[in-house]
Amino acid sequence: MSDCVQVQLDLRHPQTQSIDVRIQWTPVSQRQVLQLPVWTPGSYTVRDHAQYLHGLTVSSGSTQLPVRRLEPSRWVVDLDDLEPLTLAYTVIARDLTVRTCHLDPDGASLCLAALVMEVDGRRWASHDLEILAPDHWESHVPLERLGSRWSAVDLDALIDSPVHAGPFPAQPFEVAGHAHELVLIDAPPQGWPTRLRADVEAICAATCRLMGTPPPAGDRYQLVIQLLEQGYGGLEHDHSSVLHYSRSSLSSADGYRKLLQLVGHEYLHQWNVRRLRPADYRPYDYSRAVVSEGLWFAEGITSYFDLTFPLLAGHSDRSTLLKDLGDDLSRVLLTPGRQIQSLAVSSREAWVKLYKSTPASRDDQVSYYGLGAATAFCLDVRLRAIGSSLAALLRELWSNHGRSGRGYQRRDILDFLRGHSPDLADSLPQWLDQPDSLPLKETASLVGLDLVSVAGKQPDPGVSLKLDQGSIVVTRVATGGPGQAAQLVVGDELLAVDGLRLRRTEDVSGLLRHGESSRITYARRGRLADTTLTPQQGVDRWQLAWDPGASAQQRTLRDQWFEFL
Numbered sequence: 001m002s003d004c005v006q007v008q009l010d011l012r013h014p015q016t017q018s019i020d021v022r023i024q025w026t027p028v029s030q031r032q033v034l035q036l037p038v039w040t041p042g043s044y045t046v047r048d049h050a051q052y053l054h055g056l057t058v059s060s061g062s063t064q065l066p067v068r069r070l071e072p073s074r075w076v077v078d079l080d081d082l083e084p085l086t087l088a089y090t091v092i093a094r095d096l097t098v099r100t101c102h103l104d105p106d107g108a109s110l111c112l113a114a115l116v117m118e119v120d121g122r123r124w125a126s127h128d129l130e131i132l133a134p135d136h137w138e139s140h141v142p143l144e145r146l147g148s149r150w151s152a153v154d155l156d157a158l159i160d161s162p163v164h165a166g167p168f169p170a171q172p173f174e175v176a177g178h179a180h181e182l183v184l185i186d187a188p189p190q191g192w193p194t195r196l197r198a199d200v201e202a203i204c205a206a207t208c209r210l211m212g213t214p215p216p217a218g219d220r221y222q223l224v225i226q227l228l229e230q231g232y233g234g235l236e237h238d239h240s241s242v243l244h245y246s247r248s249s250l251s252s253a254d255g256y257r258k259l260l261q262l263v264g265h266e267y268l269h270q271w272n273v274r275r276l277r278p279a280d281y282r283p284y285d286y287s288r289a290v291v292s293e294g295l296w297f298a299e300g301i302t303s304y305f306d307l308t309f310p311l312l313a314g315h316s317d318r319s320t321l322l323k324d325l326g327d328d329l330s331r332v333l334l335t336p337g338r339q340i341q342s343l344a345v346s347s348r349e350a351w352v353k354l355y356k357s358t359p360a361s362r363d364d365q366v367s368y369y370g371l372g373a374a375t376a377f378c379l380d381v382r383l384r385a386i387g388s389s390l391a392a393l394l395r396e397l398w399s400n401h402g403r404s405g406r407g408y409q410r411r412d413i414l415d416f417l418r419g420h421s422p423d424l425a426d427s428l429p430q431w432l433d434q435p436d437s438l439p440l441k442e443t444a445s446l447v448g449l450d451l452v453s454v455a456g457k458q459p460d461p462g463v464s465l466k467l468d469q470g471s472i473v474v475t476r477v478a479t480g481g482p483g484q485a486a487q488l489v490v491g492d493e494l495l496a497v498d499g500l501r502l503r504r505t506e507d508v509s510g511l512l513r514h515g516e517s518s519r520i521t522y523a524r525r526g527r528l529a530d531t532t533l534t535p536q537q538g539v540d541r542w543q544l545a546w547d548p549g550a551s552a553q554q555r556t557l558r559d560q561w562f563e564f565l
Contacts, residue, residue: 002026005122007158008130009115011137011165014105017094021115023087028121030079034058034087037159037286038073040099040113042235042273045355046289047099048072049114056089074287091115096228098162098235098242107137107166107185109226109242111235112159118286126151127158131165139165140183142222142239156284160237164224173197175204176214178221185226188250199315203264206312210305210565212395216270223263234262236269257310257320264309265302273298276398279407295347296432297413300372301394303328304380307373308564318562322449325377326544329440329451332374333542336479337365343375344432359464359476360490371438375431378443379424384561385446388420391565447558448550453539458509460538463488465505472502486520486533495528496521509535 003026010020036050050073058065058077065085067077077085093110096102101110129150131139143150143161152158170181182197193199200223208214215221222240231244243262249255278294307324310316332338346354346368353365380390393416401408410432417425430437444451462481463474474492477483494502497511498518512518517534550558 003122003125005119005125005127005155006130007116007127008132009110009163010132011103011108012132012134014103014108014134017092017103019091019093019101019103019108019110019115021087021089021091021117023117023119024084025119025122025125026084027079027082027119030082031120032058032077032079032085033070033120034067034075034077035118035287036073036116037113037118038288039286040111040235041160041281041284042237042269043099043355044289044295044350046351047114049100052092052095052101052114053089054092056087059086059088060084087117087119089117096244098233098244107168108133108163109185110163110165111242112161112163113286116155116159118155123155125155126153127155128152129158129161129163131163133165136167137165138167138169139163140170140181140222140224142181142217142220142237144220157238159286160239162224162235162237162240162242164226164242170222171197173201175201175221176208178215178217179219180204180215180217180221180223183222183224185224186228186247188227188247190251193250193256199260199313200263202313202315203260203309204267206309207264207267209312210268210308210391210394211271211398213271213398215267216275221270223267225259225263232262234266236266236274238270238274241266241269257316257324260310260313260315261306261324265306268302268305271398271402272302272394275405276402277407279409282405282407289351291348291351293344293347293410293432294408295350296343296368296372296375297408299369300343300374301376301390303369303373304376304390305394305564311562312564321562322544322546326451326542328370328373329377329544330542332366332370333440334539335366335370336363337361338371339436341365342433342435342437343368343371346371362476363479374438374440378431378438378440379428380564381443381446381557381561382424382427383417383420385557386421386424389564393417444544445547446554447561448547448554449558450545450547451542452545454541454543456538456540458538459512459514459535461508461512461533461535465494465508467505472505472508482533482535486531488520488522488531488533489524491524493523494520495523 006024008022038046038048058067060083065077067075069075093101093103099111100114133139141150141161141163143152164183168185170183173180173182217239220239224242226244227247228244230246234241234243245259278292280290280292311321346366376390383389396416397408414425441451461483462478463483464476465472466475472494474488474490477488500511512535514537517532520531520533
């Protein structure tokens, strides 16, 4: 056997929703440590993929060797010689997300970071992949194909390559002269839009224009779109992206546009986050959570630009872009946690907070996706005002760090800003480190826009509710809000308002009046009690609007900002 690691995935019994994995290699030392990644790059939380693994064995020829478990996701086997080894185990595949594995008779959607182990001393060796699938299935893998196998230059390249298999073909499309593949899984009731492939090409081409380069993946890029009853999300890879989207969302113009934005978001990640990476992820450490403040740039900058791609591709207009950007800014402004958690802290705490959020999380945390996009808006407008742009910053980081695989740090971003505007370089640390420090209204004003609030139509009781087996239960109490003043807590069951029985969650706002006190009857741990609640006039949303009094200078800067490139 050569130095190559041979990986085999057996999908031939999809009704079991289990995958048999075999890995063969020649060891280079007599102590072999086996490690299954505990997280999936691009999804920053420890998922302990090993919880789905069973039946692990290691054999040398026909002899089964003793294996000890060192940690939940690490094993060790001690050898008498350096003869070839076979590692075998079974993984339960019933979790249909972009970062895990799912197998059933309709097809397979596999994230190899959740499936393939690293064997000691072989991370940087070549890996060959063999897939055993039902006869009528096609297998789609964004790796170089060699006969019946696929070849990866190392383990990182292998586990960065999602596998999709089933009775669905791949469709060719082209971006900047490079051949790509589009894999569509399932279909909406009305069928896929006939213009989908052309629109995807246009979005990807707009992304290349933004970055000023052809796609780094070259002729080997695979875009997978899987429709679900409910779902939204994506995961980026060097040569692929996997998108999950709701069938029903495609029936509206807004829903279709948001799908195109998601396509652009994951496609831009070829540059920003996959190859242009925070220094903390050069290289990836699959064995533990690796904290990085750079996630705000990796995801926030990408989230900002994904809004622009339908406009840049000629499939949207300026008013629609302002609506989408306004919606994103509104979500940030309506999140109380922005006053508690800074953008840099949000990035560093992703491992323990963002992916493990609860209804109460809004009160003490904010997403680095949304707040990062809001920061990108402030950076872009203010860079435009001095003759540069956020796109120029991204392209320079790509040229200086991404192309060569060098990780970047905060100082690299500040160095660019300092070369254009020392004042902006001084402002960014405050925006990153101080909660609620973004000058959003002032920034909007620079380009002749107003950021205005829209009052809510219903009284705001300062609590979030859910109907749980006929009971109306408090799931969140807003910090400093009416519910907290009334001493309600999460878990309380609301029974009546001013003696009138509650049956539905919407009954609460229907019985309350702005500024008027009401008697709330509730149950806590089985005991009845009353309290007084006085609802507030809440803000329903924020929106970006054209300023009719904008000066010629503001309108000119606004036109320049709308170019984005």
